[in-house]
Amino acid sequence: MAHLQGAERARYVQDLFGRIARRYNLMNRLMTFGQDMRWRRFVIRKAQLPPDGRLLDLATGTGDIAFEALRVAPQAQVVGADFSLPMMFVGQEQRLGPKVRWAAADALSLPFPDQSFDAVVSGYLMRNVIDIPQALAEQRRVLKPGGRIVILDTSPPPDNWLKPLVSLHLNVVIPTLGRVVAGKDAADAYTYLPQSTQVFKTPQELAELMRQAGYEQVSYQTFALGAMAVHWGQKPR
Numbered sequence: 669m670a671h672l673q674g675a676e677r678a679r680y681v682q683d684l685f686g687r688i689a690r691r692y693n694l695m696n697r698l699m700t701f702g703q704d705m706r707w708r709r710f711v712i713r714k715a716q717l718p719p720d721g722r723l724l725d726l727a728t729g730t731g732d733i734a735f736e737a738l739r740v741a742p743q744a745q746v747v748g749a750d751f752s753l754p755m756m757f758v759g760q761e762q763r764l765g766p767k768v769r770w771a772a773a774d775a776l777s778l779p780f781p782d783q784s785f786d787a788v789v790s791g792y793l794m795r796n797v798i799d800i801p802q803a804l805a806e807q808r809r810v811l812k813p814g815g816r817i818v819i820l821d822t823s824p825p826p827d828n829w830l831k832p833l834v835s836l837h838l839n840v841v842i843p844t845l846g847r848v849v850a851g852k853d854a855a856d857a858y859t860y861l862p863q864s865t866q867v868f869k870t871p872q873e874l875a876e877l878m879r880q881a882g883y884e885q886v887s888y889q890t891f892a893l894g895a896m897a898v899h900w901g902q903k904p905r
Contacts, residue, residue, distance in 0.1 A: 682751055684857045685729070689754040693730055695849055695858070699842055700892065705732070707820055707891055707898060711789050712736045714818045714900040719743055721786035724810065725768075726750075726775055727793035731759030733820075734768045737789075747785075749773035775803045780810045787811075791820040795868040804881035811903040817883060819874070819899040822865040826894040834895050838862035871897040 688695065696704045711733055717723050720743045725734040728748030737746050749771040750756050756770050773779055775790075775797050788807045797803045807817055825834035843858050869877065871888050874897070878886045883901030890897045 685752040688857045708733050711818045715787035724785045724788045726790040729755045735764045778806045783812045784810045787816045789818045794821050814905040815903045823897045
């Protein structure tokens, strides 16, 4: 699953998120012990969105980051974009769903004009795309000069004495929760997600890819014993 490449991997990921859409929010709360909402609030703080600014939440899923942006900046124009329509259908049913402008989109070829947004944020996108540099380039294209990019994603467990504990959570706890909560039809999703985490870029590697893509002031902060990271940077003015 995590070893799939190219279009085959893209199709698998799209189908996977469609199958887990109805249980996605509940599983996120359980897998992260409720910490995922705190990380999303951190993403919006780092986006530094103007009160009436325009924000793109890429791979919006059920819209949690988009909703957080609207709570912080109710007058902002927030676009939630994803290639999983079932995930967005769930988001549209939420209380703030009507306030988000939902859009079907491929992260490698965004359907938005150049310099459209003050900030582009994403949650759990980058480890699933088949071309990270292209995804970063597209986000840079649609950002206004001086606009902010913020990326929330998992990271491989760092090599320290806590690694066995983090690996146990990834390889045993999450798949077990997936089978119990999401059901047998979605069980493979919660095997793929830990696998994709463990083969993803380290925080340092992702930060370097952001610099190579032309972003300035790139930095990051890790959470969850190093298994989660938020990266941020700025498009040159």
